[in-house]
Amino acid sequence: MARKNNRVIFENLEVIDAGAKGKAVAKAPDGRVVFIDNAVPGDVVNVQTNKKRKAYYEGSAVSVSKYSEKRVEPVCPHFGTCGGCKWQNMGYEHQLFYKQKEVEQNLQRIGKVELPEFQPILGSEKQYFYRNKMEFSFSDNKWLTLEQIKSGKIIENRNALGFHIPGMWDKILDLDICYLQADPSNAIRDFVKAKAEELNLSFFNTRNQEGFLRTLMLRTSSTGEIMVLLQFFHEDEENRKLLLNAVAEQFPQITSLLYVINSKGNDTLYDQEIELFHGRDHIFEEMEGLKFKINAKSFYQTNSEQAFELYKITRDFASLTGNELVYDLYTGTGTIAQFVAKNAKKVVGVESVPDAIEAAKANAKLNNIENVEFYVGDMKKVFNEDFINKHGKPDVVITDPPRDGMHADVVAQLLNLEAEKIVYVSCNSATQARDLALLDSKYKVRKVQAVDMFPQTHHVENVVLLERR
Ligand SMILES: C[S@@+](CC[C@H](N)C(=O)[O-])C[C@H]1O[C@@H](n2cnc3c(N)ncnc32)[C@H](O)[C@@H]1O
Numbered sequence: 001m002a003r004k005n006n007r008v009i010f011e012n013l014e015v016i017d018a019g020a021k022g023k024a025v026a027k028a029p030d031g032r033v034v035f036i037d038n039a040v041p042g043d044v045v046n047v048q049t050n051k052k053r054k055a056y057y058e059g060s061a062v063s064v065s066k067y068s069e070k071r072v073e074p075v076c077p078h079f080g081t082c083g084g085c086k087w088q089n090m091g092y093e094h095q096l097f098y099k100q101k102e103v104e105q106n107l108q109r110i111g112k113v114e115l116p117e118f119q120p121i122l123g124s125e126k127q128y129f130y131r132n133k134m135e136f137s138f139s140d141n142k143w144l145t146l147e148q149i150k151s152g153k154i155i156e157n158r159n160a161l162g163f164h165i166p167g168m169w170d171k172i173l174d175l176d177i178c179y180l181q182a183d184p185s186n187a188i189r190d191f192v193k194a195k196a197e198e199l200n201l202s203f204f205n206t207r208n209q210e211g212f213l214r215t216l217m218l219r220t221s222s223t224g225e226i227m228v229l230l231q232f233f234h235e236d237e238e239n240r241k242l243l244l245n246a247v248a249e250q251f252p253q254i255t256s257l258l259y260v261i262n263s264k265g266n267d268t269l270y271d272q273e274i275e276l277f278h279g280r281d282h283i284f285e286e287m288e289g290l291k292f293k294i295n296a297k298s299f300y301q302t303n304s305e306q307a308f309e310l311y312k313i314t315r316d317f318a319s320l321t322g323n324e325l326v327y328d329l330y331t332g333t334g335t336i337a338q339f340v341a342k343n344a345k346k347v348v349g350v351e352s353v354p355d356a357i358e359a360a361k362a363n364a365k366l367n368n369i370e371n372v373e374f375y376v377g378d379m380k381k382v383f384n385e386d387f388i389n390k391h392g393k394p395d396v397v398i399t400d401p402p403r404d405g406m407h408a409d410v411v412a413q414l415l416n417l418e419a420e421k422i423v424y425v426s427c428n429s430a431t432q433a434r435d436l437a438l439l440d441s442k443y444k445v446r447k448v449q450a451v452d453m454f455p456q457t458h459h460v461e462n463v464v465l466l467e468r469r
Contacts, residue, residue: 008049008057010034012065015043018098022086022458023058032056038080040090041098042068070094075128076179081145083166084180085456096123096452099460103429103450107464111433113440121450121460122309129182130303130455132220132285136161136189137267138196138203138213139172159203161193161216170206179456185218188228188251192216195246201239212236215267219256219294222304225283227256229274229296235261244277255279258296270297270355287311290338290367298359299332306453310425310461311339313449314398317423317465320344324395327419329383329410334360334374336398336425341369348391349374350382380407388417396421405431411438418442422466429462436464444469 010028015036017025024039026047033056039045044066049059074080074088087095100121107115124130142160160174177186196203196213204211212232219227228247232240240259248257257278260269274281274296282295287308294300301307314336320326320343328337331349333356341347341364349372351357360374373391375382379401397419399406405428406414414422415438422443426432429450436445443466451461 007059008052009062010047010049010057010059012044013047015039015041015045015068017041017101018087018090018458019102024061028057034059036061037086039064040068040071041094042070077176078173078178081143081165082163082173082175084163084178087458088456092123092127092455095455096121099452099458100450102458103448103460103462106429106433107436107445107448109433110430111436111440111445113436113445115445116447119447119449121452122306122313124303124306124452124455126303126305127455128179130305131180132222132300132304133302134178134181134185134218136175136216136218137164137172138211138215139170140203140205140211141170141172141207142174143168143171157197159193159197161189161203181218182220184226184251184253185220188218188226188247188254189216191250192230192243192247195243195250199239199242201243204233209233209265212239214262217269217296219283219296221283221285221294223284223286224253225255226251226253227258227283227294227296228254229258229260229269231260231262231267231269233261234263248278256281256283260296287335287339290335290363292333292335292338292363293359293366294333295359297355299353299356300335301453303453306451306461307335310451310453310463311336313451313463314423314425315340315343317447317449317463318343318396318398318421320396325392327391327394327397329379329397329399329406330401331360331374332356332400334363334372336400337372337374338364338367338369340398341372344396345371347372348394350377350379352376352378380409383410383413388413393417394419396423398423398425400425401431403428403431405435408438411435415439415442418468420468424464424466426462426464427459429460432462432464436466439466442469443467 013026015024019025023035026034035058037060039061045061046063047059049057051058139160142158160172162173162175165171202211214231217229285292326344326347328349331351337347337349357374357376447465
């Protein structure tokens with residue numbers, strides 16, 4: 001162990017696992033756990049720490065003494081700088097292994113409930129180009145690589161269009177390519193940047209809050225439709241039209257070309273008026289004959305193909321016969337509710353975002369589904385006796401909460417309701433495990449199936465079937 005600028009250097013640590021937040025895991029000589037960036041299980045690495053806590057260190061592999069057999073060559077030239085695909089240096093079968101392991105360990109260690117045999121994780125057929133939505137930021141403060149800085153060359157053009165450097169709100173990585181969204185995603189991003197520079201338009205400066213161009217969002221759908229949304233900091237009608245017209249001309253396949261003028265301090269769009277420039281203000285996604293209308297603000301699962309698999313597993317676990325009253329909690333735009341509706345007597349969906357519920361109602365109408373009802377509200381407030389009296393006691397509950405899991409009051413109400421089955425879909429198996437423990441007095445876990453929605457990252461979705469004891 002050596003010290004450098006108060007940071008500890010551990011030499012030749014063997015990486016034994018992949019852990020929380022996708023970091024590699026090793027043991028320090030003093031027995032603490034070391035969470036490491038830029039390493040793969042099986043590597044032997046030299047680690048420089050940047051954080052020390054009672055039970056662990058955090059750090060980064062500064063060099064590798066022995067390369068793991070699990071390693072593969074990352075396909076993306078931005079790997080290591082971009083925060084997007086941190087597991088691109090690990091073979092896909094190993095990524096799946098560690099995702100499955102994380103789910104199993106969380107359910108066992110945090111849940112501490114009796115568990116059935118786990119079904120093997122369902123991998124994604126597409127390991128790249130699987131996302132249907134991407135958001136890129138403009139910046140006049142491009143992130144410079146170490147090589148660029150070392151070269152001593154003055155880089156005059158600091159314009160960038162890409163992703164935030166992890167942990168740096170004002171530094172943007174200028175993308176040459178991104179392997180997450182299928183073409184014409186890269187072509188559109190490259191064209192927008194080149195055209196903006198040709199027109200001499202200013203890229204945003206976050207620190208000073210100035211500049212014209214802020215963000216670019218691209219949405220694609222399995223029906224082949226494309227949505228492009230450009231966000232500007234202020235109105236400049238002439239230049240805005242020049243840029244948008246050029247995009248429309250170059251990419252006639254864009255079915256929805258939108259813009260927004262946002263002069264707020266942050267670039268979130270949810271409270272902004274979106275303007276239509278060309279085409280329609282929405283695109284359609286299709287799943288098993290169902291159509292879902294998606295506008296610029298709609299939530300839709302970002303990996304459409306795997307969302308279909310996830311929903312099939314959810315429906316399969318619910319094993320509906322056509323006679324059940326189903327609650328779909330945290331319903332979003334009601335996709336799961338509509339997906340299971342033909343197998344149920346009635347489905348009641350609840351969601352806190354009013355726009356999402358509006359979209360859910362519109363989509364149900366579009367799909368001629370009459371046995372679904374949607375309600376806006378915060379689950380912990382609306383899921384009360386009045387709600388149950390109005391809609392009846394459910395036979396099956398499907399729940400798909402955000403990363404924090406379900407509020408304790410919601411879990412308490414589920415225990416009170418005593419539905420025959422609960423199908424719990426989760427993007428965070430740690431909070432899911434906590435909730436399973438709370439439900440354990442009345443529910444037994446019968447099935448567990450993890451689904452990989454996000455290859456090259458550590459994220460994993462997990463579906464659990466609970467049945468009443
Ligand atoms: C993981 S998403 C599930 C979306 C949906 N099931 C789907 O597959 O598209 C979680 C949803 O819960 C909603 N949500 C978050 N907190 C909530 C709360 N306290 N009450 C109701 N809905 C909430 C979010 O707006 C989001 O739409």
